[in-house]
Amino acid sequence: MHAAYLSIDQLYKHFGDFTALDDISLQVEEGEFICFLGPSGCGKTTLLRAIAGLEPSDGGTIIQGGRNIGNVSPSKRDFGIVFQSYALFPNLNVADNISYGLVNSKVSKTARGNRVAQLLAQVDLVGIEEKFPAQLSGGQQQRVALARALAMEPGLLLLDEPLSALDANVRHHLRGEICSLQRALGITTIMVTHDQEEALTMADRIVVMNAGKIEQIGTPEQIYRHPRNAFVANFIGSMNILDGELLDEATVLVAGSEFTLDQPVATGVRKGKLGFRPESIQLNTNQPTDLGLVLKGRVLEKIFMGAFVRLRIALKGLTIELDFTSQRTAPPDVEQRVDLFIARNDIHFYPHEARVLPVKAGVESTAQSSLLNVQGAVQ
Amino acid sequence: MSNTVALSEKYRYLDTEAYIQKGLLLLGIAFLVLFLLLPLISMLQKSVQNQAGEFVALENFILYFDSPILFQSIYNSLKVALATTAIVVSSAFLVAYALTRSQIKGKKTVKIIASLPLFAPSLLPALSLIYLFGNQGILKSWLPVESIYGPVGIVIGLSFWLFPHALMILTTAFSNSDGRLYEAAAALRTPSWRVFLTVTLPSVRYGLVNTIFVCFTLAITDFGVAKIIGGQYNVLATDIYKQVVGQQNFEMGAVVSVVLLLPALLSFWVERKVQRKQTAQLNARASIYHPAANQLRDSVLLLCCTLVCGFLVLVIAMAIYASLVTFWPYNLSLSLDNYRFDMMDGGGWGSYKNSLQMATLSAVLGTIVIFSLAYLNEKLTVLPYLRGVLHFMAMIPMAVPGLVLGLAYIFFFNSPSNPFNFLYASLAILVLNTVVHFYTVCHLTAITSLKQIDREFEAVSASLKVPFYTTFRRVTLPLCLPSVLDVSMYLFINALTTVSAVVFLYSADTTLASVAIMNMDEAGDTAPAAAMAVLLMGTALVVKSLHWYLSRSLISRTQRWRNV
Numbered sequence A: 001m002h003a004a005y006l007s008i009d010q011l012y013k014h015f016g017d018f019t020a021l022d023d024i025s026l027q028v029e030e031g032e033f034i035c036f037l038g039p040s041g042c043g044k045t046t047l048l049r050a051i052a053g054l055e056p057s058d059g060g061t062i063i064q065g066g067r068n069i070g071n072v073s074p075s076k077r078d079f080g081i082v083f084q085s086y087a088l089f090p091n092l093n094v095a096d097n098i099s100y101g102l103v104n105s106k107v108s109k110t111a112r113g114n115r116v117a118q119l120l121a122q123v124d125l126v127g128i129e130e131k132f133p134a135q136l137s138g139g140q141q142q143r144v145a146l147a148r149a150l151a152m153e154p155g156l157l158l159l160d161e162p163l164s165a166l167d168a169n170v171r172h173h174l175r176g177e178i179c180s181l182q183r184a185l186g187i188t189t190i191m192v193t194h195d196q197e198e199a200l201t202m203a204d205r206i207v208v209m210n211a212g213k214i215e216q217i218g219t220p221e222q223i224y225r226h227p228r229n230a231f232v233a234n235f236i237g238s239m240n241i242l243d244g245e246l247l248d249e250a251t252v253l254v255a256g257s258e259f260t261l262d263q264p265v266a267t268g269v270r271k272g273k274l275g276f277r278p279e280s281i282q283l284n285t286n287q288p289t290d291l292g293l294v295l296k297g298r299v300l301e302k303i304f305m306g307a308f309v310r311l312r313i314a315l316k317g318l319t320i321e322l323d324f325t326s327q328r329t330a331p332p333d334v335e336q337r338v339d340l341f342i343a344r345n346d347i348h349f350y351p352h353e354a355r356v357l358p359v360k361a362g363v364e365s366t367a368q369s370s371l372l373n374v375q376g377a378v379q
Numbered sequence B: 001m002s003n004t005v006a007l008s009e010k011y012r013y014l015d016t017e018a019y020i021q022k023g024l025l026l027l028g029i030a031f032l033v034l035f036l037l038l039p040l041i042s043m044l045q046k047s048v049q050n051q052a053g054e055f056v057a058l059e060n061f062i063l064y065f066d067s068p069i070l071f072q073s074i075y076n077s078l079k080v081a082l083a084t085t086a087i088v089v090s091s092a093f094l095v096a097y098a099l100t101r102s103q104i105k106g107k108k109t110v111k112i113i114a115s116l117p118l119f120a121p122s123l124l125p126a127l128s129l130i131y132l133f134g135n136q137g138i139l140k141s142w143l144p145v146e147s148i149y150g151p152v153g154i155v156i157g158l159s160f161w162l163f164p165h166a167l168m169i170l171t172t173a174f175s176n177s178d179g180r181l182y183e184a185a186a187a188l189r190t191p192s193w194r195v196f197l198t199v200t201l202p203s204v205r206y207g208l209v210n211t212i213f214v215c216f217t218l219a220i221t222d223f224g225v226a227k228i229i230g231g232q233y234n235v236l237a238t239d240i241y242k243q244v245v246g247q248q249n250f251e252m253g254a255v256v257s258v259v260l261l262l263p264a265l266l267s268f269w270v271e272r273k274v275q276r277k278q279t280a281q282l283n284a285r286a287s288i289y290h291p292a293a294n295q296l297r298d299s300v301l302l303l304c305c306t307l308v309c310g311f312l313v314l315v316i317a318m319a320i321y322a323s324l325v326t327f328w329p330y331n332l333s334l335s336l337d338n339y340r341f342d343m344m345d346g347g348g349w350g351s352y353k354n355s356l357q358m359a360t361l362s363a364v365l366g367t368i369v370i371f372s373l374a375y376l377n378e379k380l381t382v383l384p385y386l387r388g389v390l391h392f393m394a395m396i397p398m399a400v401p402g403l404v405l406g407l408a409y410i411f412f413f414n415s416p417s418n419p420f421n422f423l424y425a426s427l428a429i430l431v432l433n434t435v436v437h438f439y440t441v442c443h444l445t446a447i448t449s450l451k452q453i454d455r456e457f458e459a460v461s462a463s464l465k466v467p468f469y470t471t472f473r474r475v476t477l478p479l480c481l482p483s484v485l486d487v488s489m490y491l492f493i494n495a496l497t498t499v500s501a502v503v504f505l506y507s508a509d510t511t512l513a514s515v516a517i518m519n520m521d522e523a524g525d526t527a528p529a530a531a532m533a534v535l536l537m538g539t540a541l542v543v544k545s546l547h548w549y550l551s552r553s554l555i556s557r558t559q560r561w562r563n564v
Helices: A044-052 A094-098 A109-122 A138-150 A168-185 A196-202 A220-225 A230-235 A365-378 B003-012 B016-047 B059-066 B068-101 B107-119 B123-133 B151-175 B179-187 B192-221 B224-229 B236-246 B250-279 B295-324 B348-379 B384-399 B402-413 B427-437 B439-451 B457-463 B468-497 B513-522 B526-558
Strands: A006-015 A018-028 A033-037 A059-064 A080-082 A156-160 A188-193 A205-210 A213-218 A240-246 A251-254 A257-260 A271-276 A281-283 A292-304 A309-314 A319-324 A337-343 A348-351 B325-327 B331-334
Touching: A006 A044, A018 A044, A018 A213, A033 A044, A033 A168, A033 A196, A044 A059, A044 A156, A044 A188, A044 A205, A080 A138, A080 B457, A094 A109, A094 A138, A109 A138, A109 A168, A138 A156, A138 A168, A168 A196, A188 A196, A196 A220, A205 A220, A205 A230, A213 A220, A213 A230, A230 A240, A230 A271, A230 A348, A240 A319, A251 A271, A257 A292, A281 A319, A292 A319, B016 B250, B016 B348, B016 B384, B016 B402, B016 B427, B016 B468, B059 B068, B059 B250, B068 B107, B068 B151, B068 B192, B068 B236, B068 B250, B068 B295, B107 B151, B107 B295, B107 B468, B107 B526, B123 B151, B123 B224, B123 B295, B123 B513, B123 B526, B151 B192, B151 B224, B151 B295, B179 B192, B192 B236, B192 B250, B192 B402, B224 B236, B224 B513, B236 B250, B236 B402, B250 B384, B250 B402, B295 B325, B295 B526, B348 B384, B348 B427, B348 B439, B348 B468, B348 B513, B348 B526, B384 B439, B402 B427, B427 B439, B427 B468, B439 B468, B457 B468, B468 B513, B468 B526, B513 B526
Parallel strands: A033 A188, A033 A205, A080 A156, A156 A188
Antiparallel strands: A006 A018, A006 A059, A205 A213, A240 A251, A240 A271, A251 A257, A271 A348, A281 A337, A292 A309, A292 A337, A309 A319, B325 B331
């Protein structure tokens, strides 16, 4: 049987009454770039720290390269790590920072110097060996931290929100650099981020997390095109989510219109949510109802967004958003009545599941508020 | 990777580093249990035993509260402490306000003069007051009351000695204020008295509460001033001394100690509560406040500072002068006769050497122990429960007056059944007692500087396979060097000047200079006592300057990265 490079099975972590990791199972292939994506407090950083051994787990196994590392202390594991703060030693210069671990492993001084130079070349920072961290820009510090993490040639590279402290354009530039370096070295990499764009552009696969659980694992395209549930749908990109009522096993009544599902739902399901992205709505196209969902509405508001115009449209008792991108025709005016059409392929249906979300002040607030946004858009 | 490799690796990884960490942590806890907790427990025990060592429940306490003379001491102590607190806090408030909220000239001079009492033993102001307002004092006629010996003398002496403590806390509180609030107030055309009430006062209220309690505790627990200038006026601290040294009534000494612990515990509790709120007050976006010019305000504040500094200088100058006068008040010619300590009681120059030795050892060993334990406590992840215990124990010394700790040491280490009995009457016990007595402030200083270091350094080192002690040596210690040096200085000066903590613990071979001051004064040698106090203060100042110079060159050599 094929064994993944990193295999996590039924991992749990509690902080008092709060469950930070709830039955996490995950396989990472060698050389893969994985992103843990989720709102703050979802457990993504805890999971990363559990893999590093910095946060001992309460149950479950972690197997890296065929070795069970669940109870092994961090110094006996095989990983390099870059923190959000970079954690560069301020009193040591760049060369000493990068060779900090090499000093121990009985490498000669010249070999160490060569290795430092080689690493600095890899992160595109030649000749700054003698500088102190305080003399470097944020982006440079980040790259030195990356070089230091790679110095010991670890089997696994862990990145904890490495770009979030940087300016937008430095961030964009470094995204590309980290990706190409990762691909060149072929090092298995896990990055924690709360920035969906970062995850979509960088990762081979994304692990979407919420409230200590994994919501979905998949390639960026899978996650975007086929979000498995309303949380993922709403967290990645924007999504109009409408409450629907099932008339029979395959017919949903939503905002006064009927829509036939591809597959009948399980018996007993009475309600569900219908989701579609703002950019998938077509205006006034007169498509027949069997090709998708047809809704009638009235334009409430026009918001200029640069590349497109976002329209807020009132349906029967609720409001949705659509992105008007056409350069050739003008968007409809406020108060104008419009026909909306969403193709069958662009519609996601989430049968109502009786999932109880843990209600806990503070940590869960982001997850809660994003759910509230869903409802807010619908009402 | 094959399975065999994985297995052999697994056995190699029986984690030595974690064992070292746990071992060190347990050693640290054992240290505080042995030299803090157990002595205190044996003192509590003693307070409910009779002289034969039998359990008598609260009999001693009933006896104590039935004795009108002893009970009067509680009232006296409260009166003196409250008066001192009122005087010190109000004057320190004005000076702190002047230093942070005005444009007066000579702020640096004010700061230096105001810090001088820190270097003096608390006995010095008391001795100086005798020469100023005593029966043959040069300013006797200025004194509104009949005699300086008593509450008035104690209050004035304590005010001198406590002033820098209050000023430090209040200056910090004032300088932590957010300049943006003043800008907002000015933009809303708020009159300055309202700015004071609605911006200034609220921003320092925690510091103010803190200062009040620190002053009150130090005043009620101080022994030196009351011993020298208290006369027949009994306070709790002198009662303990009289019961133990005068009447050999150890049980009653223990009872008074328990009573003395109460106000200290109360203020300890308040301070902890306030501290927690204080930290949340200021955020990173706050801007520095720059006071505007105001002629009237500055003149008034300058007058306040001049009066306060004048008083401090007067007290110090009088002590120096008195120590140099050949035979007060009959032969006012100056000589160094009073510095011939070998002619007097109290151990002579030998005490001074002992004091230097004790202070040096306390500074070196204390810094190593306290800083290492603070590091274990703050940066490691092993044994989280025990680390909490360690931190809690590190806080206790702040609530234990020196005299009480000293007495507790007698009870614990003098017991023949104690395997550590050999420490009794040694220099080692003086060092241990001093380190424990001043533990909390040092611990908090170390913790504060450790907290400013990125908390992921240990994780990074682990990922780079570098053991924690290497990172401690190569990174943590260099980063904390300034505060390490501060801690060692604090320990040195306090060890040199303290009386209360060591007065029960010295032996014929280990007499200390601060105790010698007291003994010389008791024997009527007031001028040599003043001379020794001046000598200690001079020593502390010289060491402090040396320390300042050395640490400056050390820091500029090792901390190049700071100023790039």
